Each structure stands twice: as structure tokens, then as C-alpha cells.
Amino acid sequence: xxxxxxxxxxxxxxxxxxxxxxxxxxxxxxxxxxxxxxxxxxxxxxxxxxxxxxxxxxxxxxxxxxxxxxxxxxxxxxxxxxxxxxxxxxxxxxxxxxxxxxxxxxxxxxxxxxxxxxxxxxxxxxxxxxxxxxxxxxxxxxxxxxxxxxxxxxxxxxxxxxxxxxxxxxxxxxxxxxxxxxxxxxxxxxxxxxxxxxxxxxxxxxxxxxxxxxxxxxxxxxxxxxxxxxxxxxxxxxxxxxxxxxxxxxxxxxxxxxxxxxxxxxxxxxxxxxxxxxxxxxxxxxxxxxxxxxxxxxxxxxxxxxxxxxxxxxxxxxxxxxxxxxxxxxxxxxxxxxxxxxxxxxxxxxxxxxxxxxxxxxxxxxxxxxxxxxxxxxxxxxxxxxxxxxxxxxxxxxxxxxxxxxxxxxxxxxxxxxxxxxxxxxxxxxxxxxxxxxxxxxxxxxxxxxxxxxxxxxxxxxxxxxxxxxxxxxxxxxxxxxxxxxxxx
Amino acid sequence: xxxxxxxxxxxxxxxxxxxxxxxxxxxxxxxxxxxxxxxxxxxxxxxxxxxxxxxxxxxxxxxxxxxxxxxxxxxxxxxxxxxxxxxxxxxxxxxxxxxxxxxxxxxxxxxxxxxxxxxxxxxxxxxxxxxxxxxxxxxxxxxxxxxxxxxxxxxxxxxxxxxxxxxxxxxxxxxxxxxxxxxxxxxxxxxxxxxxxxxxxxxxxxxxxxxxxxxxxxxxxxxxxxxxxxxxxxxxxxxxxxxxxxxxxxxxxxxxxxxxxxxxxxxxxxxxxxxxxxxxxxxxxxxxxxxxxxxxxxxxxxxxxxxxxxxxxxxxxxxxxxxxxxxxxxxxxxxxxxxxxxxxxxxxxxxxxxxxxxxxxxxxxxxxxxxxxxxxxxxxxxxxxxxxxxxxxxxxxxxxxxxxxxxxxxxxxxxxxxxxxxxxxxxxxxxxxxxxxxxxxxxxxxxxxxxxxxxxxxxxxxxxxxxx
Numbered sequence: 001x002x003x004x005x006x007x008x009x010x011x012x013x014x015x016x017x018x019x020x021x022x023x024x025x026x027x028x029x030x031x032x033x034x035x036x037x038x039x040x041x042x043x044x045x046x047x048x049x050x051x052x053x054x055x056x057x058x059x060x061x062x063x064x065x066x067x068x069x070x071x072x073x074x075x076x077x078x079x080x081x082x083x084x085x086x087x088x089x090x091x092x093x094x095x096x097x098x099x100x101x102x103x104x105x106x107x108x109x110x111x112x113x114x115x116x117x118x119x120x121x122x123x124x125x126x127x128x129x130x131x132x133x134x135x136x137x138x139x140x141x142x143x144x145x146x147x148x149x150x151x152x153x154x155x156x157x158x159x160x161x162x163x164x165x166x167x168x169x170x171x172x173x174x175x176x177x178x179x180x181x182x183x184x185x186x187x188x189x190x191x192x193x194x195x196x197x198x199x200x201x202x203x204x205x206x207x208x209x210x211x212x213x214x215x216x217x218x219x220x221x222x223x224x225x226x227x228x229x230x231x232x233x234x235x236x237x238x239x240x241x242x243x244x245x246x247x248x249x250x251x252x253x254x255x256x257x258x259x260x261x262x263x264x265x266x267x268x269x270x271x272x273x274x275x276x277x278x279x280x281x282x283x284x285x286x287x288x289x290x291x292x293x294x295x296x297x298x299x300x301x302x303x304x305x306x307x308x309x310x311x312x313x314x315x316x317x318x319x320x321x322x323x324x325x326x327x328x329x330x331x332x333x334x335x336x337x338x339x340x341x342x343x344x345x346x347x348x349x350x351x352x353x354x355x356x357x358x359x360x361x362x363x364x365x366x367x368x369x370x371x372x373x374x375x376x377x378x379x380x381x382x383x384x385x386x387x388x389x390x391x392x393x394x395x396x397x398x399x400x401x402x403x404x405x406x407x408x409x410x411x412x413x414x415x416x417x418x419x420x421x422x423x424x425x426x427x428x429x430x431x432x433x434x435x436x437x438x439x440x441x442x443x444x445x446x447x448x449x450x451x452x453x454x455x456x457x458x459x460x461x462x463x464x465x466x467x468x469x470x471x472x473x474x475x476x477x478x479x480x481x482x483x484x485x486x487x488x489x
Numbered sequence: 490x491x492x493x494x495x496x497x498x499x500x501x502x503x504x505x506x507x508x509x510x511x512x513x514x515x516x517x518x519x520x521x522x523x524x525x526x527x528x529x530x531x532x533x534x535x536x537x538x539x540x541x542x543x544x545x546x547x548x549x550x551x552x553x554x555x556x557x558x559x560x561x562x563x564x565x566x567x568x569x570x571x572x573x574x575x576x577x578x579x580x581x582x583x584x585x586x587x588x589x590x591x592x593x594x595x596x597x598x599x600x601x602x603x604x605x606x607x608x609x610x611x612x613x614x615x616x617x618x619x620x621x622x623x624x625x626x627x628x629x630x631x632x633x634x635x636x637x638x639x640x641x642x643x644x645x646x647x648x649x650x651x652x653x654x655x656x657x658x659x660x661x662x663x664x665x666x667x668x669x670x671x672x673x674x675x676x677x678x679x680x681x682x683x684x685x686x687x688x689x690x691x692x693x694x695x696x697x698x699x700x701x702x703x704x705x706x707x708x709x710x711x712x713x714x715x716x717x718x719x720x721x722x723x724x725x726x727x728x729x730x731x732x733x734x735x736x737x738x739x740x741x742x743x744x745x746x747x748x749x750x751x752x753x754x755x756x757x758x759x760x761x762x763x764x765x766x767x768x769x770x771x772x773x774x775x776x777x778x779x780x781x782x783x784x785x786x787x788x789x790x791x792x793x794x795x796x797x798x799x800x801x802x803x804x805x806x807x808x809x810x811x812x813x814x815x816x817x818x819x820x821x822x823x824x825x826x827x828x829x830x831x832x833x834x835x836x837x838x839x840x841x842x843x844x845x846x847x848x849x850x851x852x853x854x855x856x857x858x859x860x861x862x863x864x865x866x867x868x869x870x871x872x873x874x875x876x877x878x879x880x881x882x883x884x885x886x887x888x889x890x891x892x893x894x895x896x897x898x899x900x901x902x903x904x905x906x907x908x909x910x911x912x913x914x915x916x917x918x919x920x921x922x923x924x925x926x927x928x929x930x931x932x933x934x935x936x937x938x939x940x941x942x943x944x945x946x947x948x949x950x951x952x953x954x955x956x957x
Binding site: 195 | 510550590595628683692693700769770814860876877878879896897901902903920921924941
């Protein structure tokens, strides 16, 4: 048996003991996870610094702060979320109990990504634990130091049989994908997303795919360009542009292009000093392969700001490209780097047309003081999420579903959405063997009269208060008496 | 005749023209669909009788009324379903508008099965239309008369630009699946489901799979055998056992079995008379091929046939049959029966029965008959299935408030009522920020500091909302 098979088999065995069923157990595991973040910040930060050159504060802000908030939210609400959810009944089931029973799926596979390794690996894990599942965690091998820290620390704090960490590269991931899971949660790119879906198809396994795309950012010429550019600069260059919901490219009218360039330049200086290379708050490209990929995109565009780079350090300066055309290299794939192309468009119409030519992105941004512009952009496009007048922050609202559509992904999560996504919402009808007389109208031999009654009773849903319910119950009992008399006696 | 790609192009153009977005359009289409069912009830009943010898009662109840019910539900609730759903925020976003907007996916594909060819095609269609999509409808060619009827009626009642029926067998379906859809809704078997999923993976298309499985029926504890027999017979032999949620096999103690069999025999006679083949209330097996498969299972069983067993190949008839002394490895336990054969496995303890069901794939439904609520609770908590129903069968499907769908090998995703609308929608997170409070935003900009971080912790925590 391979190492991966063993981990999955052990997780399944642990799941079958039933210990993750109790809400108390799940909350305990989440509390332990909470302790991991409060006790081990230093190790986490040191690893992230080595992998992505983030500062400790940066790491906390972008990675662990959100997770701590999420865990608190879950601990607070889990009992309610895991409880049976009562639903509408029809007349015939008035005296029955009808509810949705959230249940674990079984063994979930969580495949993390490298750009926010803690956030995108642990956040789905939180949902998996809360829903009562076992979860095999596969951190991205690209973040060498962080995945080692995860491998070392997670088993110390949470149940190591239920939630094993399996590290490795492509062959190990492929071996994992040969096993049967009850759900696969993948964060990454659409090429690998297709491979995951195909592997899942063999076992009829449902998947959640958090992918990416080119998130457009439209700037209305009438908006406060200075504020808009501050927010965009922050959204773009955080983590050196390696964010699935980073504003990928800007669309604006040619008349404001120079102003936008000036403002972004100003903000870059304000955030990252004159020499971002020496600024501790500015990150690096994850590795040389991606460095080369991003640098190649500069080939056929005009650099308005930045462009400096150092391959040995995987450093690319915050860069702005001007007068970019839709055919340019930088517009052919998700940039995932600190290049901000500006494509001049003559109107909102043209911007919408251009956006709709591409695949549906994970996020869509519009900066405008005019609600009509915002509404048009929202109504005439499709994207995972939509944010007006800022970047990225919709991610932080746990009550909003976070996920893609079309090429940007399948399914959504965060907060209760994670819980529901990784649960089976089982429809339950609990009846008694009494009141058999009422059932009679559905039994053969069939008569038109019975059909008439059945049509009325079985299929009308009711939504009445308690008094109404009692009245209906009384009516039902009367009808039952009549029916019993007519058909049974 | 239009090619598949021409159909798809037409629908995509219609979708991009945004004609399906306004509520009024969706309402009109749903109302027209309602007229289609109402105006043609007799033809529908006749087609179902041709395909499955479906009794009029069953056709009305399970194919007409259930669809009408879903239509009423959609029409009554469409406005509220389409409303943005506002959500709770943290302090940093208190002044912003945060809501979830349901948006159509685009052009979706619905592939229907042959056992309830109207219901299992039209109920998903209702969800897809309500959610504002254009739809390619692929009825099952096995239920040929219904296939013909649907092909004739849909273009008469629904917008031809937005909804199209595509016909054919395996070859045509495979060709259809090569195209890009924004969602595929498939009802049918596991084998074909794998093919659907593989085709969907190429385009990253989300899928809903409504499959089946062997739905166990456990009978333990104190039980009113007559009442249980009534409900068991009704749900098992409805549509001659060809229901994805039919109780597939029974697990009970020897004593219960001994009490149950005569009760089953009596109920069968009460329902269908002494010559069941002559009863107008019993369906037939859909095709000779399916009949042969079922007879094969019956011929290979090592159990004892105690009720029924009669059959007639020309009539595609198999009598409601009960087989006892069935072992775990019997032919009848190999695959989903999907026919009027009820194996009873004698297992003395409830725990052992539950253990047995755990060795099988997760089914679409799980049943338990018992007057003891502790027995019901034990089974519920120690099993996994699409849906669960105690002391009855099938009827949990008729409640639009319950999500109807499978888990594991019985499928994923769900529909009915509001769930159908959600299945065919994209839940888009929308956040509208203002221009004010840029100073507050400064907390997040570099240069980063511990002080800024503490402030941020406070403003973005869920606790901070309770202050405001």
C-alpha cells in the first residue's frame, strides 16, 4: 500500500469510528486549531517569509487573521448549523416531522495552493472538520517551508488520523487522486482543475474548484481617481500580484489613463518606498518558473511604471503597462504577478463587450460614483463575485459565498457556505404507522374519487401557524374518519 | 433539421440577448408550461400508458400533479427567489451593501430518464427556467411515446429561441455532451453518469447527478405489520418497482418476516385483485431488454419465491414477487433491482442489519418501519443516504421543501422547489462600497505595523458587529 493509500485508509477508518459525529468533538478540534495559530505564529511567519517573502505582520493580516476569524465564527455557530432544519410540509404530512439533517460526507480531500498557503488550505479544512468529515490535507509543494510546517504542526494540534497531512508533488497528488474520496476541494488553476474533475468522475465524487481568471477592473472617468487608484494599487500588488482575486487589468477611457498611471505610481511609492526591492512589505514571485512566465508577458507592451527585475531574487517591481491591446501577451492568461496593464476603452459598452469576450473571472471590479454604471456592469457580466469601489475585501465577509462560475470554478465556501458545501443535506420525513386510513386514497384499486382527494391532500404545501395547523389536523382527522368509513368498512 | 451545434448556437445567442433575465419572461414561460400540462393531460396519460402501461392514477399523481405542484411553487415564489439576499457584515464593511444575487448560468442541459419520463425531465426544467437559463432538453428515447409527445409539445408552448428538445440514443447524447454547457443535469445510472462527468470535466461544467442505488428497508421493533405492508407494497410496486426511490430490499427478523409475508400477500390482493395481470392498476416493465434482465435475476436467485413469480414476456409483465431466505451474496443483491421483486433478508438484530447496509454504496433513499422511535433514530443516525423516510416510502419526494438528491454513488446536487432554482443559479457575491472612510482603509495599506494589525483584527472580527 502506498503512503497516500495508507493515509486515506486510516482517515476512513477513523471516520467510521464515528468520533467526528459529535458537534462537541468538532468544536474541540476547531479550538485546537485556534491554539495552533495563537501559539505558533513565529514558525508560521518564518516559513512564509522563506517561501513568499512576506513579513510577519503581512502573513498575519493576509493569512492567519482571516482563519482565526473563521474559526471563531464556526465555534459560535456550529451547533445551530449542524442542527436539523425544519421545512414546509404538505397537508398529508402535517403530523409528521419533516426536516433537513446535515450529515458528514465522509473523507474529503483538500488540495491547497501556494499563494496564500494557510488561507486556502486551512479554510476548506475548517469547513470539512465542522461538517464532521475526515480530511486529507495536501498542501502545495511549491511552498516548501510552509508545507513542512503544516506537516509538523497540524498532527500536534488536531486529530492526526482524521486529518492527515500528505505532502508531495505531482506523483503523490496523482496517487491521492486514484483513491476514493467523498468530496475533493481544489484551489488552483483551471488546467489542473480539469484533471481533478476527470479523476473525480471515476468515483462519482463531487468537487469544489476554486480557480482563477482575469479579474477585470473598470474605472469610470468621473470617479475619485485618487482613492480608486489607492485601493487598486493595494489590491494589485499585495503578495506581488499573486492573488486569485487581484485586479488583473484595468479598463478606462484614454482621457484618464495618464492620471491613473500617476496615481498608481504615487501609491506604489507610498506603500513600498522608492525602492520596493528593499521594502520588507513587498513580496517576491514564488519561483523562477513563474518569474520567467510573468516576465515573458512584458514583451509586447509599453512599460509606464516599474519593469525592474532581478531573476536571482525572483523580484519584479510593481509595474504598470499602458495602451495595452487585447491581443497583447499579457492579456492571454491570468497574470498572477505585479504587472498592471491598462487597456483604454472608449465607453462602458466597449468595456463590457471586452469583458464578455473572455472567460468568466473569479472577481469583477468597477469604480464609479454612478449607481447606474455599477448596475449595468453587474447586470451585463458574470463573475464569481462582484465588488464596486474597492478590491479584494468581499473575501473578508464570511456571510458572502466565495467561489467562481464557468472557468473560474464550481461551488463556493466561507462560513456557513463551507459547512453546507462539505455536508450532505439529507431530506428526512419521519412518519408514524398511525392514521393509515388517510393513506387509503393513494392505494389501488384506483378510483376517480380517490384521485380527486389525493390530488388535493398529497400535493398542496401548507405554510400556516400553529392554530392553523391544529385546525387542519382536526379537519384531517375528520376526513380520515370519513375515508375509513367509505373505503375500508 | 437543425444540427446540434445550430441548436446550441441559437440558444446561446438568445441567452446573450438577455431575454430570459426579466422575471416577466420566466413567469410567462412557466405559465405556458403549466398550460402545456393542463391542456394535454390526456395525451400525457396515454403516452405514459403506451410506454410503461402506467395506470392513469399513477400517471396523474406522479407525473402530472407533482409537476403542477412544482409549477405552482415556482410561480408563487419566483419573485422572492429572485430577490437579492442581504447578509450580515463586520464592522469594517458596516456601511457597505453586501448581498448575494442569484444569476442564471447560461445554456444548460437536462437529460431525462425513462421511468418517470415527464416528472424527471420537467421538474428540473422548471428550476432551470425559473433561474433564467436557456435549456437543451434531452428526453429518454427508451420511453418513446413520451419522447415523441415532449418533442411535439415543448416548441408549441415554450420560446423556441430559448428552449430546444434534442432527441436520440447513446450516440446522439455522446455527441451532445461534447458541447460546452453551463450546467448538466443528469438523471439515470452510475455508468452513464461517469461518462457525463468526464465530458463535463473537459469544460469545467458543474453537474447535478440524480442516480439510484439499492434503497434498504429495515423493519424492526414493534411494528403494525398491516400498516407497514400497505405502505411497503404501495411504494415498492408503484410503477412496477421502477422508481429510483423504491424500497429495493427488506431487512428484518424471522418473526417479522413470518408476520409480514401473509400481510403482503393480503395487501397485494386488496390492491390488485386475485389476477394481478388483469388489474388496470399495475404497470409493466419498460422494454423487453429490461424484462429479460429482471427475469435473469429472478431465475438466478437462491431464495424462495413466496408470493408472485408469474410472468409474461409478451406483455412485459412480472407479478409483484416476494422472495425470502435471500443471502447477502444472492443475485438479487448484486445491483439495483428496479423491478417488482422484493427480496427479504432475515437478520435478527438491527445492529447487524445496519452493518450490512454500510457495506453497500450509499443509496438514494433509506427506509425504516417501526413503531419505536428509538429504532427510527438509530437507523437515521447510523446510515447515510440521499433522503430518509420512516414508516412510508417515496412520499418524501413530494415535499418541495426537502432537497431531493443523492450522496456518494447515488449522486450529488439536489433539486425540488427552491433547491431547483438554486441548482441552476450562480450565487454571485456582490459588495458595493462607498467612497468614504478612506482613512479606515489606511489600516490595511503598507507600511504594515503591529498597531494597524490590532485595529484591523477588531474591525474585521464577527464580534465587532454586535456593538453596532
